[in-house]
Amino acid sequence: MTSAARPLLLSNVRLPDGSPVSVPVVNGRIEAPGPNVAPPPGAAIEDGGGALLLPGFVEGHTHLDKSHWGRAWYRNEVGPNLVDRIENERAWRKAAGHDAGAQSLALARAFLAAGTTRLRSHVDIDTDAGLHYLEGVLETRHALRDVLDMQIVAFPQSGMLIRPGTEDLLGSALAAGADVLGALDPALIDGDPVGSLNATFALAKRYGKPIDIHLHEPGDIGAFTLKLLLDRVEATGMQGQVVVSHAFCLGALPEPQALLERIARLDVALLTSAPPSRPVPPLKRCREMGITIFGGNDGIRDTWTPYGVPDMLERAMLIGLRYDLRRDDDLAIAFDCVSAAAARGCGFADYGLHAGARADLVLVDAETIAHAVVARPRRKLVVSNGHVVARDGALTDLA
Incomplete structure (x- = not known):
């Protein structure tokens, strides 16, 4: 190359x-x-x-390090809860010697063949694997450096505060080349939303990195966490540097207007994979309010899900289906979620x-x-x- x-x-x-x-x-x-x-x-x-x-095309949220793309079929017999999936994946990857370098390269090349030229991937950082998965994805980024613009998110998939040592590993990942600091469900996973968010924002400020947080927490719990997060965005001056991924709570609340107004004012972006089985943030309402909302696949063919293909036109179609977008101008919104809006939300320049x-x-x-x-x-x-x-x-x- x-x-x-x-x-x-x-x-x-x-x-x-x-x-x-x-x-x-x-x-x-x-x-x-x-x-x-x-x-x-x-x-x-x-x-x-x-x-x-x-x-x-721009992939705004995937997990290259987890994928089984191109490998033998994985028989999924995992339990129904988020913790079940986290623990199952961690155990399987350790036992199987899952090669994050080879698998991330295979999936990244498939994305490229289908027209994705910029991509944000979350990569697991935990006390079992340390930086091992990150090292594999860094190799993929280096191998494709001339033809794929890749951002890496250091992501504490197993939690941060509940696994002592993870916070230091996240700092090491940022120092080693991760572009963004990830976080996960501060209330329901870490069990301490105040402490978890404080640690996340302090780490991001220390390393001068933006934040992309997975927020699966439902309804009122998710709204409580989101309010705390917005407080910290305002207090730390990190407007325009935070993405809230999934944000299921915004689709479950009877009236999210006050939260949406703060999200717009603080220039916080939202990511949705438009899952058919979960509440989703209100796409058109967000856009009307000036909120950047964009799309991504999330996991593709991994221990979490058998679904997904590395094709952002298909993800745009699924966004259209989830949000009942039928008119041609509405389908252009779905495409914007995997193109200009995704570039803006991730901070990819000159798009x-x-x-x-x-x-x-x-x-x-x-x-x-x-x-x-x-x-x-x-x-x-x-x-x-x-x-x-x-x-x-x-x-x-x-x-």
Whole structure:
């Protein structure tokens, strides 16, 4: 893999608004698109055949280190509770010698082939495995560094305060290259929402890192934890640096308006995988209030769930189904959740189809964005950071 991409011209493609354009790419960046653009000197020319041009997709929340992607079927016989799943996974990974490096690489490459060029992955940090899983995912990030922009979240899947030593391990993970500090259910897992949140925010401030917290806690318990979290965002000045993932409580409360107003004012982002079996934050209401809400797969083919594929167009479709999005303009919202909104929520810079943006481009044979979300056609071409990384769903030798 080389870090320098050859100049490129994508010709005969259509923008989402239907405009025919050619897109020049130099040094991994988009130059001014237009209908009659001359190829940059020395450029490779790719004829898009009138295909729809989309920006590279963004996976806002997954767990690359856990996946069994491409491996033998895992027989799931785990109990129904969150703690059952946590303990089962920890025991199985230890007994099976689960290779987080190999599995994260396999899943990351599958994401790339399907058009995902930027990705945020949570990686388990606990007192059984230490930084072992992180080390594997760091290897994957390094291997794909020229073609996949990956953020790593140091995530205490087994809890933090209830497992002494985890807090220090999280600090070591941030020092070793994790980009974001994770957290998990301060009330129901750690049993001390005040102490857990205090420790999380102190650690984030110490290392100068943003926070992405899993908040599965339901109803009034979740609302109580969320209020405490928002208090700490305001007190520590971390506006714009916190994501609340899942936030099931916002879909369960009879009237979440006061919480949503604070979330909007403090510029806290929300992540949803749009699960069919749990309450979800109100998508359109959040957007109307200026809250960044975006999408992700969560786990894919792991001990938690047999479901999921590394295709963000499919996740956009599932978001559309969960939120009853049927109109074409509503389906464009579903796509925004796995594109621009996800880039904004995760803090991926220079995103889009404009001049100066990083050249992350996907071609599909579809009439419109809505058509692409519903039909999920094979990716005709994927360009990441200016490199052609996939054709017709298959990776090139650059990935």
